[in-house]
Amino acid sequence: MNDEQEKDINNPIFFALINMPYDVPFVPTPEVVVRRMLQLANVRSGEVVYDLGCGDGRIVIMAAREFGARAACIEIRKDLYEQTLRRVKELGLEDRVKVIYGNFFEEDLSEADVVTMYLLTSVNERIRPKLERELRPGVRVVSHDFEVPGWKPLVVEDLYEEWRSHKIYLYKIPGLEIPIPVEDLERRIKAINLDEEHMKVLELINGNRSIEEISNKTQLTMRAIREIISDLMKQGLVKEIKVIK
Ligand SMILES: C[S@@+](CC[C@H](N)C(=O)[O-])C[C@H]1O[C@@H](n2cnc3c(N)ncnc32)[C@H](O)[C@@H]1O
Missing domain, CATH: 3.40.50.150 (Vaccinia Virus protein VP39)
Known part of the structure; x- marks a missing residue:
């Protein structure tokens, strides 16, 4: 035993x-x-x-x-x-x-x-x-x-x-998920119409901030943030989510 x-x-x-x-x-x-x-x-x-x-x-x-x-x-x-x-x-x-x-x-x-x-x-x-x-x-x-x-x-x-x-x-569970914006975000964003919530999340994505930090700042759940980021990926505004375990 x-x-x-x-x-x-x-x-x-x-x-x-x-x-x-x-x-x-x-x-x-x-x-x-x-x-x-x-x-x-x-x-x-x-x-x-x-x-x-x-x-x-x-x-x-x-x-x-x-x-x-x-x-x-x-x-x-x-x-x-x-x-x-x-x-x-x-x-x-x-x-x-x-x-x-x-x-x-x-x-x-x-x-x-x-x-x-x-x-x-x-x-x-x-x-x-x-x-x-x-x-x-x-x-x-x-x-x-x-x-x-x-x-x-x-x-x-x-x-x-x-x-x-x-x-x-x-x-x-320890670790971080960090969304990485595309390089030419400024140019791409001009052509896209985003609602207030997506815009708020996008503004907080800077390549260093984790999904957990964005969740704390917006009061949205991490799940909701991930869903918004998935939309932003489809629109070509976010490149990837880097996972550091
Ligand atoms: C201590 S009871 C807890 C039940 C409930 N989660 C709760 O807290 O009231 C543990 C439960 O796990 C189930 N169980 C045991 N081994 C399992 C396994 N390998 N896969 C799925 N269920 C299992 C048992 O049949 C039992 O219903």
């Missing part, structure tokens, strides 16, 4: 694992903890939240209903997948919440702005290389009770709820 597995044994979730064929058993995150996780991750309207292991779908449902997010979750147990899907349909959230029947080690996570997890330290350790590979710089990862070994959290919060205390770990 390694150090990470030993840490897991001290948590109640571990006892439900005995005789379970899956990486992690189903133990739901209490709603107050879910809400706090989504608040700490600063989920904003239009952002995409991925929950690894849906359980009963409570995280993706709250992300969509209370935070205006789009959300997806991946569940390996057919009964829980079906339960979540049923609930999502009952609430009329099918166009905002995608429920995936599968293994989160095998699904593409690159669309996420925020990833939530209630797994085990040992599972977090195994999924870490995939998160580092697939998630964009600035994506927030929030984990209930179990840390991601080798990552430095931005925030660790203790939250007391009914009968026990919970820990929430907040991480951010």
Whole structure:
């Protein structure tokens, strides 16, 4: 047994694992903890939240209903997948919440702005290389009770709820995405009519400023900035996005 597995044994979730064929058993995150996780991750309207292991779908449902997010979750147990899907349909959230029947080690996570997890330290350790590979710089990862070994959290919060205390770990994927304007921007821009929002973003693109900085300056989400930059690329005003991981 390694150090990470030993840490897991001290948590109640571990006892439900005995005789379970899956990486992690189903133990739901209490709603107050879910809400706090989504608040700490600063989920904003239009952002995409991925929950690894849906359980009963409570995280993706709250992300969509209370935070205006789009959300997806991946569940390996057919009964829980079906339960979540049923609930999502009952609430009329099918166009905002995608429920995936599968293994989160095998699904593409690159669309996420925020990833939530209630797994085990040992599972977090195994999924870490995939998160580092697939998630964009600035994506927030929030984990209930179990840390991601080798990552430095931005925030660790203790939250007391009914009968026990919970820990929430907040991480951010490091790195920068820097949009590079075309060389003859001055000349090209004269021929193009841009709306106010596109103009505001274009004015902030200088070859040094990251998408995260532009997002902070404009109060638009990084996702919205990327969409605007993609339009600007199509119009021949931005050359590329340089990614520094
Ligand atoms: C501790 S529960 C957390 C459920 C929910 N995220 C929450 O916080 O309320 C972990 C969930 O992950 C699912 N799970 C375990 N291993 C998985 C895997 N490899 N791929 C997808 N789901 C998995 C389990 O069936 C269970 O529903």
